[in-house]
Amino acid sequence: MTEFLAANAPLLRSISVLTLLGYSVHVALRAGVFSFATVGFYAVGGYLTANLLEGGLHRYLVLLAVLALTGVLAVLVTPVLTRLRYLYLAMATLALTLFVQSLAQSWPTYTGGAQGLFGIPRVLLQGEMFTLVIGVVVLVWLTQRSAAGRSIAALRHDEVLSASVGVDVRATQARAFVASAVIAGTAGFVQTSSFGVFGPTDISFGVVVSCLTVLVVGGALHWVGPLLGGVLVAALPVYLSAAGSWNLILQAVVVLVVVVYRPDGLAGFFSWVWRRARRRTPPTSAPTPTAAATEGATR
Amino acid sequence: MSRLELQDVRVHFGGVKAVDGVSFAVEPGQLVGMVGPNGSGKSTTVNAVTRTADLTSGRITFDGEDVSTVRPHVLRRKGLVRTFQGIRLIPELSVRDNVRLAAEQDGSRRRWRVGRGEKLPSDTACDAALERLDLLDVRDEAPSALPYGTQRRVEIARALATGPRLLLLDEPVAGMNRAEREEIAAVLTDLNSDGLSMLVIEHDLRLLLALSDHLVVLNFGRLLAQGEPAATAALPEVRQAYLGSAA
Numbered sequence: 113m114t115e116f117l118a119a120n121a122p123l124l125r126s127i128s129v130l131t132l133l134g135y136s137v138h139v140a141l142r143a144g145v146f147s148f149a150t151v152g153f154y155a156v157g158g159y160l161t162a163n164l165l166e167g168g169l170h171r172y173l174v175l176l177a178v179l180a181l182t183g184v185l186a187v188l189v190t191p192v193l194t195r196l197r198y199l200y201l202a203m204a205t206l207a208l209t210l211f212v213q214s215l216a217q218s219w220p221t222y223t224g225g226a227q228g229l230f231g232i233p234r235v236l237l238q239g240e241m242f243t244l245v246i247g248v249v250v251l252v253w254l255t256q257r258s259a260a261g262r263s264i265a266a267l268r269h270d271e272v273l274s275a276s277v278g279v280d281v282r283a284t285q286a287r288a289f290v291a292s293a294v295i296a297g298t299a300g301f302v303q304t305s306s307f308g309v310f311g312p313t314d315i316s317f318g319v320v321v322s323c324l325t326v327l328v329v330g331g332a333l334h335w336v337g338p339l340l341g342g343v344l345v346a347a348l349p350v351y352l353s354a355a356g357s358w359n360l361i362l363q364a365v366v367v368l369v370v371v372v373y374r375p376d377g378l379a380g381f382f383s384w385v386w387r388r389a390r391r392r393t394p395p396t397s398a399p400t401p402t403a404a405a406t407e408g409a410t411r
Numbered sequence: 412m413s414r415l416e417l418q419d420v421r422v423h424f425g426g427v428k429a430v431d432g433v434s435f436a437v438e439p440g441q442l443v444g445m446v447g448p449n450g451s452g453k454s455t456t457v458n459a460v461t462r463t464a465d466l467t468s469g470r471i472t473f474d475g476e477d478v479s480t481v482r483p484h485v486l487r488r489k490g491l492v493r494t495f496q497g498i499r500l501i502p503e504l505s506v507r508d509n510v511r512l513a514a515e516q517d518g519s520r521r522r523w524r525v526g527r528g529e530k531l532p533s534d535t536a537c538d539a540a541l542e543r544l545d546l547l548d549v550r551d552e553a554p555s556a557l558p559y560g561t562q563r564r565v566e567i568a569r570a571l572a573t574g575p576r577l578l579l580l581d582e583p584v585a586g587m588n589r590a591e592r593e594e595i596a597a598v599l600t601d602l603n604s605d606g607l608s609m610l611v612i613e614h615d616l617r618l619l620l621a622l623s624d625h626l627v628v629l630n631f632g633r634l635l636a637q638g639e640p641a642a643t644a645a646l647p648e649v650r651q652a653y654l655g656s657a658a
């Protein structure tokens with residue numbers, strides 16, 4: 113076990129980072145906000161971690177600083193975002209990421225400019241990394257089963273109805289956006305403090321595409337989707353590397369197959385298999401709660 | 412003081428004068444019926460009250476407080492709740508969670524303090540509403556699995572679970588069969604005799620005459636007549652505008 117963990121450290125790191133990025137997009141999307149800002153907040157988290165670790169700050173304090181800064185920045189931009197809708201909202205979040213990207217280029221003292229920052233102390237323990245990822249998964253799961261989760265589901269489907277039963281649509285979306293930003297910041301912290309490098313390639317357009325791939329492949333609106341997507345998207349290049357230059361094309365094919373045949377992603381596929389398996393096995397004693405009920409509670 | 416009062420309310424969409432100078436009131440404990448031909452501005456009037464549509468001009472007060480410019484979600488905590496003309500259930504939530512969603516938005520933070528095994532006040536309200544509309548048997552179903560009439564009952568239960576002081580119902584029995592209509596009518600009579608104030612939009616004039624204390628008739632966005640239900644329905648201009656075209 114320990115050997116496996118050590119030998120696969122790079123893969124496990126990229127699974128963790130992609131999973132966190134996936135949850136960042138997921139949390140906003142569930143509240144009806146299609147956010148590209150994830151990569152922007154990922155950059156803020158990554159660069160801040162690099163600078164503070166270089167300065168000798170303890171990693172726990174660094175994480176707190178990252179959570180605080182990304183949280184505050186998100187709160188500052190929400191008044192603008194919650195007034196926008198649909199495509200305009202998505203464009204505004206993309207603009208935010210572009211802004212951070214260009215800031216990173218023009219502020220080399222703190223970002224290392226085009227080279228990025230390297231040689232940063234790799235202080236994050238693997239166990240801590242897993243704790244962060246599992247913590248986020250559990251929090252997302254708990255939230256979706258709570259009152260907040262029901263409000264979020266409602267406002268994504270029907271804002272007018274939600275408001276009529278008392279959901280503060282703007283405040284709920286704002287909270288989801290802040291949560292999304294904080295998770296993205298955490299991803300930046302994990303990447304930098306375990307890999308020791310953070311630079312422009314970490315926040316390039318390719319990373320935006322990776323986030324969306326994680327989401328689509330895993331199941332964009334299912335709580336376990338980003339985790340499944342993170343694992344697959346991180347592992348695929350490793351196991352497909354035998355295919356050499358066909359690697360990227362094969363990845364694209366996998367994504368297309370999912371989008372066409374399982375728009376609800378791996379999570380949708382697995383819950384379909386699960387429901388079928390349960391229907392096949394006859395009830396042993398008292399009738400179990402219907403599939404619809406469990407689905408309603410967990411989705 | 413009236414529970415709800417509309418003073419010269421206008422809602423214009425560009426050139427369309429959907430509501431054009433409507434004034435009436437709902438007194439505490441009253442059930443006010445609203446009728447009018449298709450497109451006469453009934454739903455838009457309710458939309459104006461619940462801030463789903465913006466007022467072009469006029470004033471709306473709820474228990475004496477001006478609510479013409481508040482944000483829509485605030486009204487629910489004040490006790491003003493509506494249903495919509497179309498079914499608007501959240502597909503990924505079970506029947507119970509659809510109703511619970513509304514019951515929960517009471518602004519209480521007590522969730523954290525309730526002891527183990529103790530029921531939350533919002534869950535009590537939710538289950539009471541489910542029971543009142545005879546939905547306990549289907550509470551774990553997905554809304555889409557239910558017949559149309561049952562879905563409409565869920566809509567009413569959801570509004571009721573908020574513990575309203577004024578309920579606005581936009582065609583609550585539309586698309587229901589005779590027996591289902593009678594059931595809902597009985598529930599509304601019950602609620603009303605418990606003291607709940609209501610505004611009910613309905614095309615079924617017979618049903619509305621049996622229920623209401625006061626009748627409001629709209630035509631082309633304007634108030635055609637209002638008053639004692641039977642007498643108002645019998646007015647020649649009402650018969651011509653509404654009954655004449657419908658019956």
Ligand SMILES: Nc1ncnc2c1ncn2[C@@H]1O[C@H](COP(=O)(O)OP(=O)(O)OP(=O)(O)O)[C@@H](O)[C@H]1O
Nearest residue numbers: 424427429447448449450451452453454455456496
């Ligand atoms: N958002 C809107 N934009 C433009 N016009 C609208 C809008 N909402 C309603 N209208 C128009 O306002 C008028 C009144 O519509 P409303 O829905 O209030 O009628 P109604 O009395 O409820 O009719 P029905 O009995 O068919 O439900 C109609 O002509 C309608 O087309």
Ligand SMILES: [Mg+2]
Nearest residue numbers: 453454455496
């Ligand atoms: Mg209408």
